[in-house]
Amino acid sequence: DDKEEPLDFSDPYSGDPSRHPVLKVNSQKPFNAEPPLEMLTENFITPNVLFFKRNHLPVPNINPDEFQLIVERPPGAKQGKPLKLSLKDLKTKFSRHEVTVTLQCAGNRRSEMNAIKTVKGLDWGAGAISTARWAGVRLRDVLSDAGYTENTPNVQHVQFEGLDQDVTGTKYGASIPFRHAMSKDHEVLLAFEMNGEELPKDHGFPLRVIVPGVVGARNVKWLGRIIVSEEESSSHWQQNDYKGFNPNVDWDTVDFSSAPAIQELPVQSAITEPRPGEIITPDEDDGKVTIKGYAWSGGGREIVRVDVSLDGGKTWKVADLIGEEKKGLVWAWKLWQLEATIPAEDKEITIICKAIDSSYNMQPDTVAPIWNLRGVLNNAWHRVSVTVARDQH
Amino acid sequence: DDKEEPLDFSDPYSGDPSRHPVLKVNSQKPFNAEPPLEMLTENFITPNVLFFKRNHLPVPNINPDEFQLIVERPPGAKQGKPLKLSLKDLKTKFSRHEVTVTLQCAGNRRSEMNAIKTVKGLDWGAGAISTARWAGVRLRDVLSDAGYTENTPNVQHVQFEGLDQDVTGTKYGASIPFRHAMSKDHEVLLAFEMNGEELPKDHGFPLRVIVPGVVGARNVKWLGRIIVSEEESSSHWQQNDYKGFNPNVDWDTVDFSSAPAIQELPVQSAITEPRPGEIITPDEDDGKVTIKGYAWSGGGREIVRVDVSLDGGKTWKVADLIGEEKKGLVWAWKLWQLEATIPAEDKEITIICKAIDSSYNMQPDTVAPIWNLRGVLNNAWHRVSVTVARDQH
Numbered sequence: 169d170d171k172e173e174p175l176d177f178s179d180p181y182s183g184d185p186s187r188h189p190v191l192k193v194n195s196q197k198p199f200n201a202e203p204p205l206e207m208l209t210e211n212f213i214t215p216n217v218l219f220f221k222r223n224h225l226p227v228p229n230i231n232p233d234e235f236q237l238i239v240e241r242p243p244g245a246k247q248g249k250p251l252k253l254s255l256k257d258l259k260t261k262f263s264r265h266e267v268t269v270t271l272q273c274a275g276n277r278r279s280e281m282n283a284i285k286t287v288k289g290l291d292w293g294a295g296a297i298s299t300a301r302w303a304g305v306r307l308r309d310v311l312s313d314a315g316y317t318e319n320t321p322n323v324q325h326v327q328f329e330g331l332d333q334d335v336t337g338t339k340y341g342a343s344i345p346f347r348h349a350m351s352k353d354h355e356v357l358l359a360f361e362m363n364g365e366e367l368p369k370d371h372g373f374p375l376r377v378i379v380p381g382v383v384g385a386r387n388v389k390w391l392g393r394i395i396v397s398e399e400e401s402s403s404h405w406q407q408n409d410y411k412g413f414n415p416n417v418d419w420d421t422v423d424f425s426s427a428p429a430i431q432e433l434p435v436q437s438a439i440t441e442p443r444p445g446e447i448i449t450p451d452e453d454d455g456k457v458t459i460k461g462y463a464w465s466g467g468g469r470e471i472v473r474v475d476v477s478l479d480g481g482k483t484w485k486v487a488d489l490i491g492e493e494k495k496g497l498v499w500a501w502k503l504w505q506l507e508a509t510i511p512a513e514d515k516e517i518t519i520i521c522k523a524i525d526s527s528y529n530m531q532p533d534t535v536a537p538i539w540n541l542r543g544v545l546n547n548a549w550h551r552v553s554v555t556v557a558r559d560q561h
Numbered sequence: 562d563d564k565e566e567p568l569d570f571s572d573p574y575s576g577d578p579s580r581h582p583v584l585k586v587n588s589q590k591p592f593n594a595e596p597p598l599e600m601l602t603e604n605f606i607t608p609n610v611l612f613f614k615r616n617h618l619p620v621p622n623i624n625p626d627e628f629q630l631i632v633e634r635p636p637g638a639k640q641g642k643p644l645k646l647s648l649k650d651l652k653t654k655f656s657r658h659e660v661t662v663t664l665q666c667a668g669n670r671r672s673e674m675n676a677i678k679t680v681k682g683l684d685w686g687a688g689a690i691s692t693a694r695w696a697g698v699r700l701r702d703v704l705s706d707a708g709y710t711e712n713t714p715n716v717q718h719v720q721f722e723g724l725d726q727d728v729t730g731t732k733y734g735a736s737i738p739f740r741h742a743m744s745k746d747h748e749v750l751l752a753f754e755m756n757g758e759e760l761p762k763d764h765g766f767p768l769r770v771i772v773p774g775v776v777g778a779r780n781v782k783w784l785g786r787i788i789v790s791e792e793e794s795s796s797h798w799q800q801n802d803y804k805g806f807n808p809n810v811d812w813d814t815v816d817f818s819s820a821p822a823i824q825e826l827p828v829q830s831a832i833t834e835p836r837p838g839e840i841i842t843p844d845e846d847d848g849k850v851t852i853k854g855y856a857w858s859g860g861g862r863e864i865v866r867v868d869v870s871l872d873g874g875k876t877w878k879v880a881d882l883i884g885e886e887k888k889g890l891v892w893a894w895k896l897w898q899l900e901a902t903i904p905a906e907d908k909e910i911t912i913i914c915k916a917i918d919s920s921y922n923m924q925p926d927t928v929a930p931i932w933n934l935r936g937v938l939n940n941a942w943h944r945v946s947v948t949v950a951r952d953q954h
């Protein structure tokens with residue numbers, strides 16, 4: 169259902185941009201879609217048109233010449249008048265910073281949780297993750313310009329307000345810890361470019377937040393306003409969504425105030441080739457097949473190893489990693505590849521991958537014990553079952 | 562085998578201190594021992610005599626009045642003469658800092674790996690982890706005094722040299738990243754006090770490094786010398802030990818240069834009560850038993866939840882957490898407790914625990930897929946099987 173709709177002013181989504189037809193659409197309004205997995209790992213940097221789209225609301229139409237970012241100041245500063253920055257101000261008053269960052273939706277791989285027991289949420293496959301080179305200015309520089317220092321008292325959180333809103337005027341919002349926002353090491357960005365182009369409409373034109381290593385939901389798009397506060401964002405998405413729970417918590421017993429808002433994400437990996445149910449043909453000469461995938465971890469933890477099993481987890485081979493060289497914290501995924509020999513007798517095999525990050529965090533073996541009612545944070549081993557075709561000579 | 566030995570000058574271990582008889586000794590020379598698990602979780606702060614002991618070499622005899630910490634300076638500074646600091650210098654020239662930190666040996670819970678397939682290393686149970694309140698001075702302040710800044714060029718690692726040595730004069734050594742050492746958030750300490758007492762001999766008297774959130778092996782005891790370098794420590798323990806590998810890597814194929822040195826540790830938890838094989842008696846009135854344990858994660862990630870299962874992982878209850886309130890990064894464990902109802906029909910049950918940290922990292926389900934030849938980093942779900950005794954009325 170992704171054919172073009174005629175313009176309809178009673179439809180708040182009528183201003184949404186057109187999208188690449190190859191995307192797998194999980195929801196048309198708001199638009200949510202992921203690239204086909206085999207295309208996702210063709211490039212270390214995901215092309216903008218293929219980058220997964222995760223919108224909570226209609227895409228707002230923003231005139232870049234009139235756009236102003238509003239940054240609330242600390243109490244008492246400049247009579248409480250907010251700092252207002254045009255796009256030109258942002259591009260000329262602050263130094264430019266670029267960083268390669270993988271973003272992942274908390275719901276990536278939700279469909280595997282859904283298969284065990286129904287969850288509430290879009291039925292994402294393993295494609296709600298992508299990588300881009302982002303350019304913009306450092307959030308810490310903008311906060312400093314508004315009068316904040318690392319020692320400003322009574323501030324714990326930086327709230328972001330989007331310009332996307334529902335019919336009642338409620339805007340998208342989220343927050344991150346102030347310490348995180350001010351950290352030089354964490355490279356939090358107000359980005360106006362994605363892979364050398366101005367931000368596409370679906371990705372937050374003209375300005376979005378990039379919080380490296382942190383769940384997609386805090387990387388607020390169409391950024392309109394920044395508020396520094398003692399409190400987290402009061403938005404639905406910060407308070408009553410994007411949190412993890414014990415598998416036995418259901419909608420009758422859930423207490424959203426009992427769990428922390430998801431920020432840094434755990435270690436993750438997935439197989440992108442072959443695809444589930446595929447008939448694979450080992451090379452005639454050496455009996456090998458190529459297995460490909462991605463691996464990533466939050467919090468700046470680099471992927472240090474990916475293990476792949478062809479026998480249901482009994483034995484494991486180490487995959488080759490393809491990535492960027494970077495000192496310090498690492499925000500981008502690794503693509504991985506393994507040329508694997510299929511045991512001659514096997515007709516049906518299950519391929520499994522698991523990744524290890526620089527804190528030696530491991531992925532859990534199975535989905536059921538981490539199942540949760542919102543279907544977030546699925547980072548269990550990824551399993552793909554295929555049939556092996558054999559030459560009959 | 563922990564009775565007192567007569568003083569023997571041909572024995573390099575003859576100067577070792579006496580130890581509490583309740584400790585379970587894994588190795589007498591060097592001394593390695595852990596507390597009984599049920600005593601470990603009696604207190605949030607582990608008493609010094611019960612704190613696990615992990616020595617690689619004989620305990621050195623150091624005269625505190627003659628002790629000098631040597632800190633090498635950046636090239637060119639003060640004709641290359643090192644900074645020398647007496648204990649009094651450390652206590653008077655720098656501001657005091659205190660922090661509650663849980664230390665864990667990389668080999669904690671190695672015995673569960675050993676049970677699957679033999680590993681090389683001391684056969685630790687789940688007691689190679691303890692918590693203390695450490696006092697000392699910030700490493701970053703001492704490095705600043707020696708002339709280093711965050712922008713000093715060509716420095717990547719801070720190497721620590723112990724005063725403990727083997728018969729050939731080889732000293733214990735380890736290193737941490739320079740960025741980590743200089744970070745205000747990471748609170749790396751040169752500690753001279755442990756739980757309000759001067760450091761016990763077994764814990765590094767008179768001075769040791771405390772690297773919150775990082776594997777025990779980098780918390781160098783009997784610290785004698787600090788070297789800032791482009792390179793990691795060249796010691797055996799940094800280069801050819803304390804690294805994780807794929808379960809199919811054996812001693813014929815292992816390449817220690819292929820894996821990163823363990824620094825920040827992954828999420829961990831264990832059951833301390835009841836003990837394996839114990840016969841437990843549910844409360845006559847409500848059929849409940851008390852289950853206790855600890856949970857901790859490296860890298861300053863706070864434990865946010867502990868799940869406990871009494872049915873082999875099919876259903877999970879949330880345990881109560883007991884801990885310290887702390888803003889920002891969290892270095893101490895949580896103790897946990899659950900009053901659990903034993904299903905009336907069950908005679909044998911397996912209790913399982915798993916913890917979740919603030920990055921929503923999860924523990925892997927099973928040990929075999931994370932098995933490695935050195936038996937480090939076992940953080941699989943902890944399982945304890947017990948027999949249920951029933952009143953026959």
Ligand SMILES: [Mo]
Binds near residue numbers: 222272384
């Ligand atoms: Mo998301």
Ligand SMILES: [Mo]
Binds near residue numbers: 665668
């Ligand atoms: Mo250790």
